[in-house]
Amino acid sequence: MKDVKAPILAWLAYLVVLGASITVTRWAPGTLGHVFNLLCALVMASLVMVFFMGLRSADNLLRVFALATLMWLAIMLGLTMMDYVYREIGSSAMLSAIA
Amino acid sequence: MSDDAASSRAPESYLTHGWRWRDWLLTTDHKRVAWLYTVSITGFFFLGGIAALLIRLELMTPQGDLVSADIYNQLFTIHGVVMVWFFLIPSIPNTLGNFLLPLMIGAKDLAFPRLNLLSWYIYTLGGIFTMAAVITSGVDTGWTFYTPLSTQFTDTAVIAAIAGVFVVGFSSILTGINFIVTTHKMRAPGLTWFRLPLFVWANYATSLVMVLATPVLSATLLLLIMERLLGIGIFDPRLGGDPILFQHLFWFYSHPAVYIMILPGMGVVSELITCFSRKTVFGYHGMALSILAISVFGFLVWGHHMFVAGQSLYAGIMFSLFSFLVALPSAIKTFNWTATLYKGRLIFASPMIYALSFIGLFTIGGFTGIFLASLAVDIHVHDTYFVVAHFHYIMVGSMVTAYLGGLHFWWPKMTGRLYPEVWAKVASLALFIGFNLTFFPQYLLGYAGMPRRYQTYPEDFQILHAMSSLGAGVLAIGYLLPLGYLLWSLRWGARAPADPWRAAGLEWRTGSPPPPHNFLKPQTVSGPPYDYDTLDNPQGEAR
Amino acid sequence: MTTIPSTTPKAKPDEQFDDLTQQRHADLMGMWLFLATELMLFGGVFTGFVVYRYAYPEAFAEAATHLDLVLGMLNTGLLVTSSLFMALSERAVGADRKRLTLLFLLITIGMGAVFLGIKGYEWHHEYSQGLMPILGLEFVYSGQHADRAQLFFNFYYAMTGLHAMHMGVGMIWLMVMVVFTLRWRDPPRLRRQFQISGLYWAFVDVMWIFIFTLLYLLRASS
Numbered sequence: 001m002k003d004v005k006a007p008i009l010a011w012l013a014y015l016v017v018l019g020a021s022i023t024v025t026r027w028a029p030g031t032l033g034h035v036f037n038l039l040c041a042l043v044m045a046s047l048v049m050v051f052f053m054g055l056r057s058a059d060n061l062l063r064v065f066a067l068a069t070l071m072w073l074a075i076m077l078g079l080t081m082m083d084y085v086y087r088e089i090g091s092s093a094m095l096s097a098i099a
Numbered sequence: 100m101s102d103d104a105a106s107s108r109a110p111e112s113y114l115t116h117g118w119r120w121r122d123w124l125l126t127t128d129h130k131r132v133a134w135l136y137t138v139s140i141t142g143f144f145f146l147g148g149i150a151a152l153l154i155r156l157e158l159m160t161p162q163g164d165l166v167s168a169d170i171y172n173q174l175f176t177i178h179g180v181v182m183v184w185f186f187l188i189p190s191i192p193n194t195l196g197n198f199l200l201p202l203m204i205g206a207k208d209l210a211f212p213r214l215n216l217l218s219w220y221i222y223t224l225g226g227i228f229t230m231a232a233v234i235t236s237g238v239d240t241g242w243t244f245y246t247p248l249s250t251q252f253t254d255t256a257v258i259a260a261i262a263g264v265f266v267v268g269f270s271s272i273l274t275g276i277n278f279i280v281t282t283h284k285m286r287a288p289g290l291t292w293f294r295l296p297l298f299v300w301a302n303y304a305t306s307l308v309m310v311l312a313t314p315v316l317s318a319t320l321l322l323l324i325m326e327r328l329l330g331i332g333i334f335d336p337r338l339g340g341d342p343i344l345f346q347h348l349f350w351f352y353s354h355p356a357v358y359i360m361i362l363p364g365m366g367v368v369s370e371l372i373t374c375f376s377r378k379t380v381f382g383y384h385g386m387a388l389s390i391l392a393i394s395v396f397g398f399l400v401w402g403h404h405m406f407v408a409g410q411s412l413y414a415g416i417m418f419s420l421f422s423f424l425v426a427l428p429s430a431i432k433t434f435n436w437t438a439t440l441y442k443g444r445l446i447f448a449s450p451m452i453y454a455l456s457f458i459g460l461f462t463i464g465g466f467t468g469i470f471l472a473s474l475a476v477d478i479h480v481h482d483t484y485f486v487v488a489h490f491h492y493i494m495v496g497s498m499v500t501a502y503l504g505g506l507h508f509w510w511p512k513m514t515g516r517l518y519p520e521v522w523a524k525v526a527s528l529a530l531f532i533g534f535n536l537t538f539f540p541q542y543l544l545g546y547a548g549m550p551r552r553y554q555t556y557p558e559d560f561q562i563l564h565a566m567s568s569l570g571a572g573v574l575a576i577g578y579l580l581p582l583g584y585l586l587w588s589l590r591w592g593a594r595a596p597a598d599p600w601r602a603a604g605l606e607w608r609t610g611s612p613p614p615p616h617n618f619l620k621p622q623t624v625s626g627p628p629y630d631y632d633t634l635d636n637p638q639g640e641a642r
Numbered sequence: 643m644t645t646i647p648s649t650t651p652k653a654k655p656d657e658q659f660d661d662l663t664q665q666r667h668a669d670l671m672g673m674w675l676f677l678a679t680e681l682m683l684f685g686g687v688f689t690g691f692v693v694y695r696y697a698y699p700e701a702f703a704e705a706a707t708h709l710d711l712v713l714g715m716l717n718t719g720l721l722v723t724s725s726l727f728m729a730l731s732e733r734a735v736g737a738d739r740k741r742l743t744l745l746f747l748l749i750t751i752g753m754g755a756v757f758l759g760i761k762g763y764e765w766h767h768e769y770s771q772g773l774m775p776i777l778g779l780e781f782v783y784s785g786q787h788a789d790r791a792q793l794f795f796n797f798y799y800a801m802t803g804l805h806a807m808h809m810g811v812g813m814i815w816l817m818v819m820v821v822f823t824l825r826w827r828d829p830p831r832l833r834r835q836f837q838i839s840g841l842y843w844a845f846v847d848v849m850w851i852f853i854f855t856l857l858y859l860l861r862a863s864s
Contacts, residue, residue, distance in 0.1 A: 004733055011726040015719060022715055025859040029703075034860045041855035045848045048722070052729040052844040054837070059667075061283065062674050069678040072311045073685045075398055079417070080347045080689055081696065083402065086411035089697050090339035090790070208658035210668045276675045284668040285658070314679040318686025322800060329776050331796040333690060338793045339701075344693055348686055616657075 010051035017043050112515065112612040127212035128615060130513070132219055133198035139223045140186050140194065141582070146230065147181035148578065150174045155537075155571040158564045163554040171554040172239035179242030180233060184264055185226045187494055188356060191363035192309075193222075193274060195505045196302045198513060200278060202606035202613065203296050205287025205622035210280040214273050222270035229263025232256045241552065243353070246334040246345045250326045258328055265320045268313045271359075275309030278302055287605070289624040293384065296604055296628050300387045301366025304394040308355045308362070312398070316352035319345065343409055350401035358397040360494055361461075362390060364501030365432055368454045371504055372436050374602045375451035376443025379629040382435045389428035396425045406477045415474055422472035429465050433458060448600070449523035453504025456531045457497050464492025467542065482552075485545025488538045496534050503530065503581060510585065511595030515612040518588040522580060530577030536570025603629050653830045666834055673838045677845045680808075684849050687804065691797050691856060694790075701790030706861035708773060708785075709798070710764055714858040717760050718850065724753035725847045728816075728840045735823070735836045743836075744823050747816060750843065754813045761806055765799075774799070801853050808846045815839055 021040035024033045049055045055066065113130045116122070123131060154174050157165040166174065197215065201208055209215050232238070236256035240249045249257050282303045286295075323345070325331040332338045334345045373380040380386060402410060402418030436458055445451070467489040470476050480486060504527075511517055540563040545551075549560055556564065598607040609618050626633075659665040695702050731746035768774050772782030773795055781792050819839050822832060 004730060007726055007729045007733075011722060014722050018715070018718055018722075021855070021859060022711065025861060026711070029861055029863050037855050037859040041851050044722075044851045048725060048844050048848050048851070052725050052847075053841050058670075058674075062671065065671075065674055065678060069311070069681050072398065073681065073688075076315065076351050076682075076685060077689050077692060079399065079402065079414075080344075080351075080693060082417055083343075083347065083410045083414035084693050084696060086413045087409075089341045089343075090336075206658065210658065211672060212658060214672075272676075272679050276672055276679070279675060280668050280672045283671060284664060310675055310679055311682055314682035315686040318683045321804070322687065322690065325796075325800055325803075329799075330778050331776060331800055332793065333796055333800065335793075338789045338796070339694075339698060340793055341693070341697075344690055348689065351686075 007051050010047045014044050014047050017047075111614055112610060113615045114515070114612050116615050125216070127208070127216055129197050129201050129209050129212060129215060130613065130617075132212075132215050133194050133513075135216075135219050136189060136193040136197060136222070139219070139226065140190055143181050143185035143226060143230075144578075147178050147186060148575070150178035150181070152571060152575065154178060155568040157554060158556075159568045161556050161558045161561055161564075166554075168554050169237065169239060172241075172552070173233075173237040175552055176238050176241055177230075177233055180229065180238075180260065180264070182494075183242055183356070183360075184267055185222075185229075187360040187498060188271060189222060189274075190360075190498065190502050191367060191505065192278070192302055192305055192359075193219075195367065195502070195509060196278065196298075196305075196363060197274075199509065199606055200281060200299060200302055201285065202512075202609070202617055203299050203604060204282065204285060204290055205605045205618065205624065206281065206285035207616045207618075209277050210285055211277050214277055218270040218273040218277070221273070222267055225263050225266035225270065229260055229267070232259030232263060243349065244320075244323060245349075246323065246326070246342045247336065249323060250334065258324055261320045261324055265317055265324070268317050268320075271309045271313045275306035275313070278306035279310065282306075287622045287624055290605075293387065294624055294626070294628055295387070296366075297369035297380065297383075297386055297390070298363075298366035300390050301362045301364075301369070304390045305359050305362045308359050308394050308397065312352045312355040312359075315348060316356075319348040319352065322348075343405065346405050346408055347401070347410075350404045351398075354401040354404065355394075355397045357490075357493070358394055360498050362394060364457065364498045365390065367501045367505035367508075368436065368457045369432075370602075370604070371450045371454035371508055372439050372458075373629045373631065374508075374600055375446045375448055375454070376440050377446070377631045377635055378439055378443040379627070379631055380435065381438035381441075382431070383628070385431050386435055389431040392428040393425060396421065396428065400425060400472075403472050403477070406474055407481045419472055419474045423469065426465065426469055429461075433462055433465070449520060449527050450504045450508035452524060452527040453500050453507065453530075456527065456534075457500045457504065460492050460496030460500060460531075460534065464489055464496055467492065480545055482550055483545035484541040484549045484551055487551050488541035488545060491538045491541070496538065500530060500534075503527070506581070506585070508600070509606075510588070511599045512606060512611050512613070514589060514592075515595050515610075516588045516592035517595050517599065518592055519584050522584045526577055526580035526584075529573055529580065533570050533573030533575070533577050537567050537574050538570070540564070540566045540570075601634065603631060603634055653828055662830060669834055669838060673841050677841060680845060680849075684804070684852075687797075687801055688852065688856070691801070694793055694797070695856070695860065698787070698790045698793070700862070701787035702794050703860060703862035704785050704787070705783075705791035705794035706857060706859075708768075708771075708783075708791075709858050709861075710767065711858055711861075713760055713764050714854055717757050718854050720753050720757050720760070721847050721850050724750045724757070725844050727753070728843045732833075732836045732840045735829075735833055738829060740823065740826055744820065747820055747823060751813055751816050751820070754809055754816070758806060758809055758813075761802060765802075768795075798857055801857065805846070805850055805853055808849070812843050812846050815842065 017040050021037050024036050049066070055063065113128055123135065126132060153166065154171070157163065157171060163171065236259070238253070238255045238257055238260045240253055240257060244257065244261060282299060322333045326333050326335065332340055334340045334342050336342060369380055369386060399421040400418055402414050403422045406415050467485070471480065471486060471489055507518065507523055544560055544563045547560070549556055595611045597609065597611050599611070605622055605624070608622065653662060655662045655665040659668065727746045727750045731743050731750065734743040734746055765774070772780060775781035775792050775795060776799060781788065781795070783791050785791060816839060819835065822835060826832070
């Protein structure tokens with residue numbers, strides 16, 4: 001069996017990042033902490049995708065597809081949020097309108 | 100289809116290859132699956148058409164006299180759900196696309212033939228289930244299932260209907276995956292991307308949209324089901340939820356879905372125009388790239404459905420701007436089709452009449468789309484018959500016309516038979532006239548203030564409504580005629596040669612109908628597509 | 643794709659392909675595209691969550707403190723370990739080690755089962771605390787903004803439920819792979835199937851990372 005070292009190292013790295021993320025949320029939550037949590041999630045997801053899903057050895061086309069999908073997710077999230085950053089929801093006016 | 104007659108004519112074709120039930124229902128041949136789809140979508144089309152006919156009959160008079168208000172709501176829901184999800188979305192990709200994609204790229208089949216069959220089963224069974232639910236319980240939300248009407252107020256079987264649409268979505272997804280992989284991995288040697296027929300480009304772009312947008316619809320419908328079935332309020336204003344979020348997610352799918360419907364039509368028309376102008380298509384690269392551009396821009400514009408729904412003004416401005424952007428690639432395509440006609444040796448065969456109708460109707464539908472993309476104008480015409488007319492010009496005027504044009508063009512290839520050309524010309528003209536008579540008055544109605552989804556209206560509107568209903572009758576003739584003579588041609592039509600139109604493209608380089616694995620020997624490609632100059636002048640003499 | 647495994651000594655591609663390389667590339671690409679659709683499926687739900695997380699930051703951060711961080715962490719660790727064993731089983735099948743493949747595969751499935759067990763225990767725990775506003779059950783909440791907190795818990799059940807469903811599908815899939823491994827016919831096909839299954843399993847793990855981070859970690863100080 002070849003190439004077992006890389007996934008095991010990736011697994012260890014994953015656990016370290018997970019530990020760091022949980023430590024931060026336990027002792028220093030708040031906006032900065034949350035940003036750190038999300039960054040950790042990105043690192044963990046990348047570790048799984050690169051080492052367990054073979055994105056490292058995949059051909060370029062698959063990488064383009066993976067990136068494109070992430071971009072589409074960003075479009076959906078970004079343009080939807082364009083609405084919500086300029087609008088307040090859940091106000092009492094809305095509630096009384098349906099009551 | 101006459102089995103014995105076909106087999107008497109020597110070479111074996113996919114049609115002579117077994118006629119037991121399982122030869123059709125368990126086939127993995129993309130050409131036979133295409134037929135399964137053709138039968139299914141034709142059934143759904145006429146079902147949706149009956150609902151439309153009842154709607155138009157009701158609207159002959161200002162009062163609600165033919166059906167009750169509830170039934171009227173159910174009728175336009177049936178019409179919308181069937182036509183959008185069970186006819187328009189699968190129409191060209193799953194019939195003509197399924198049949199032609201492997202042929203056009205010189206492949207033996209799609210990359211995943213069993214998946215292709217599975218997707219037909221999902222589609223047909225899901226469709227029948229949805230129809231049963233919608234018709235027996237009378238779902239009355241419209242095809243858009245807006246919350247909180249669909250979650251809190253209606254007492255009809257919304258869950259069953261949504262579950263059906265959810266399931267049918269997987270059919271789209273699987274087809275999309277299949278087409279993308281096929282286009283990437285199965286092309287014949289020498290068939291580079293910029294030698295692909297535009298129909299293949301169009302189906303590829305359509306598949307991208309199917310793959311990226313449909314899952315979001317699935318997610319949205321799933322949340323809706325959870326809210327209604329389990330009481331998990333996601334869009335529930337009582338908990339601080341936002342019903343407009345449903346519209347965001349819904350239109351993130353449903354606007355790109357409009358391009359799922361129109362892009363394959365553009366592909367078909369590109370093939371027809373160039374063949375019957377006996378000229379290569381004008382600006383091939385621009386055509387191919389504008390197809391891709393439409394499919395990408397199509398994802399940035401969904402908010403133009405929500406200008407008056409309460410979304411923030413800044414989002415509205417942004418979505419309005421992006422919507423104007425879609426006009427650019429669409430205009431490129433329209434101009435290029437026109438430029439292809441210029442100085443061509445035009446042949447007015449029936450597929451060409453359909454294609455020319457497409458250009459005209461698409462232009463009108465596209466222009467009025469720009470009106471609707473303008474924030475201020477939209478406030479005036481939002482949810483009126485102006486909108487109804489606009490999207491029918493795109494979806495019926497353009498898409499159904501392209502579908503019928505393509506069906507006529509490739510009919511000899513699919514069946515090995517020729518259809519009666521005179522009747523086809525009559526049908527194509529009936530479609531054009533009937534369509535305009537039905538829907539042009541609706542622009543006027545909408546601009547004058549007639550809201551959509553209303554059963555009754557002021558008497559002033561009756562003349563226009565009556566014209567529209569009359570047009571619907573003519574339109575119905577335009578649909579029924581082809582059904583009749585195409586079926587007739589299956590048995591009594593003249594035998595088709597391999598290439599009846601003297602058309603370019605790999606699909607014409609094999610028998611009509613093609614053998615089971617499409618080509619008797621592997622194909623290679625060495626030149627650009629649509630090389631009609633060489634085709635018509637093999638010696639290379641000057642035109 | 644699951645067909646009748648070929649018994650011929652020389653492995654042949656399916657009839658629509660020219661050779662095995664073409665088929666392997668096509669299969670892989672098909673699977674990645676399928677995962678792209680799965681990502682958009684989860685993405686729709688995530689978008690909804692982000693909208694509300696942005697609109698009601700305090701209520702959501704406080705509601706998150708009612709989730710069990712230790713169990714969540716345990717599950718995250720379990721799932722990534724199962725992904726590791728899945729990746730190892732792919733390597734084992736590549737090295738033609740049948741028994742090792744089987745062992746790794748069974749460990750993967752076992753860890754998946756423990757994950758679902760813990761998840762079920764968590765759900766039951768929340769149910770007993772009155773934090774399960776499903777099917778009209780009463781929502782008992784001690785903190786402020788009880789309505790917004792209910793929205794949070796609605797997302798919690800929608801997201802973890804969707805994920806658990808995917809875990810279930812993945813486990814059934816891997817059990818089918820156990821059968822294929824026991825039969826051990828046509829190793830090239832088996833390798834393709836393992837690669838595809840491994841992709842799915844790891845993907846479900848990736849989705850969990852984001853569910854865990856969004857729901858459990860973005861919390862207020864308790």
